[in-house]
Amino acid sequence: MGATFGLDGLPGDADFSSGPSVMDGYRRAVEAAGPKFTTIWVSDHFQDGPSPRFEGWTRASYLAATFPNHRVGTLVLGQGYRNPALVAKMAATLQFLSGGRLTLGIGAGWHEEEHRAYGFGYPAPGVRVSQLEEAVKIIKGMWQGGPFTFEGRHYTVGNAYCMPPPDPPIELLVGTNGPRALRVAARFADAWNWDAPMQAYGPPLEQLREHCRSIGRDPSEIRLTAECAVDFPDDPEGFVAARPTAYGDTVWTIGPTPEAAISQLAPMVDAGVDHFMIGTSTLSTLERLGREVAPELADRSLGPRRA
Numbered sequence: 485m486g487a488t489f490g491l492d493g494l495p496g497d498a499d500f501s502s503g504p505s506v507m508d509g510y511r512r513a514v515e516a517a518g519p520k521f522t523t524i525w526v527s528d529h530f531q532d533g534p535s536p537r538f539e540g541w542t543r544a545s546y547l548a549a550t551f552p553n554h555r556v557g558t559l560v561l562g563q564g565y566r567n568p569a570l571v572a573k574m575a576a577t578l579q580f581l582s583g584g585r586l587t588l589g590i591g592a593g594w595h596e597e598e599h600r601a602y603g604f605g606y607p608a609p610g611v612r613v614s615q616l617e618e619a620v621k622i623i624k625g626m627w628q629g630g631p632f633t634f635e636g637r638h639y640t641v642g643n644a645y646c647m648p649p650p651d652p653p654i655e656l657l658v659g660t661n662g663p664r665a666l667r668v669a670a671r672f673a674d675a676w677n678w679d680a681p682m683q684a685y686g687p688p689l690e691q692l693r694e695h696c697r698s699i700g701r702d703p704s705e706i707r708l709t710a711e712c713a714v715d716f717p718d719d720p721e722g723f724v725a726a727r728p729t730a731y732g733d734t735v736w737t738i739g740p741t742p743e744a745a746i747s748q749l750a751p752m753v754d755a756g757v758d759h760f761m762i763g764t765s766t767l768s769t770l771e772r773l774g775r776e777v778a779p780e781l782a783d784r785s786l787g788p789r790r791a
Contacts, residue, residue, distance in 0.1 A: 490523030
């Protein structure tokens with residue numbers, strides 16, 4: 485069995501002007517994506533200038549109720565936006581109410597604008613990674629039911645209960661390409677996520693595997709997933725595969741044709757990636773990916789997670 489697929493937000497041409505139109509957009513997108521798409525993912529951003537944004541936990545809860553045949557996941561929570569013991573309780577609640585369909589994705593947080601705008605401050609990268617490690621320890625500890633106590637540099641929990649504990653256990657996904665945060669993923673994550681294509685994904689994947697080996701963990705214990713921006717424009721001549729951002733990194737886009745997408749994503753399946761979270765430029769791109777790309781990669785034999 486090869487890769488499966490998830491819907492990462494709405495296509496870029498969806499109407500964000502009002503709540504009902506957004507929910508109609510989700511229904512159209514799920515229908516367009518087709519049967520190979522088994523999950524729906526939400527981001528955790530509050531603002532990007534004046535552009536409309538919807539809070540992630542509220543959206544995930546709504547989507548879990550609206551689409552009972554899909555798993556839901558966060559891609560990914562900013563760890564500093566919520567008390568980690570509360571996150572554990574929220575996740576356990578949604579896991580119970582959804583019948584076990586949640587994946588909790590979490591990361592160190594990176595969007596300085598929204599951190600400062602919403603009053604969270606913006607600690608240095610090393611501090612945010614240290615907070616992430618404590619948050620993950622607390623979340624996994626709370627999921628045992630309790631009483632749970634933790635004394636850290638950043639977070640404290642005292643005799644806290646999380647009842648009922650999540651059953652089945654919640655998959656904890658860490659999304660990062662940072663060297664220090666990859667150590668957290670190697671030690672604690674059930675799944676790991678970073679961006680396609682292989683040019684972006686390969687180097688942090690090898691670092692993750694090295695960190696696993698250094699602590700005596702089998703890298704194959706961590707499920708590999710990848711986030712993919714996809715665009716099949718009417719005019720392929722205008723396609724841009726790599727675009728620098730104001731933050732000094734690069735945004736990669738898969739395309740410009742279904743055939744090209746297969747050739748770009750197939751090496752990732754060969755490397756062991758078993759789930760792709762797909763964000764598309766348009767609804768028509770999503771339809772074509774679901775029809776022409778997803779079946780090809782779903783039938784491709786999954787490579788080993790361990791190099």
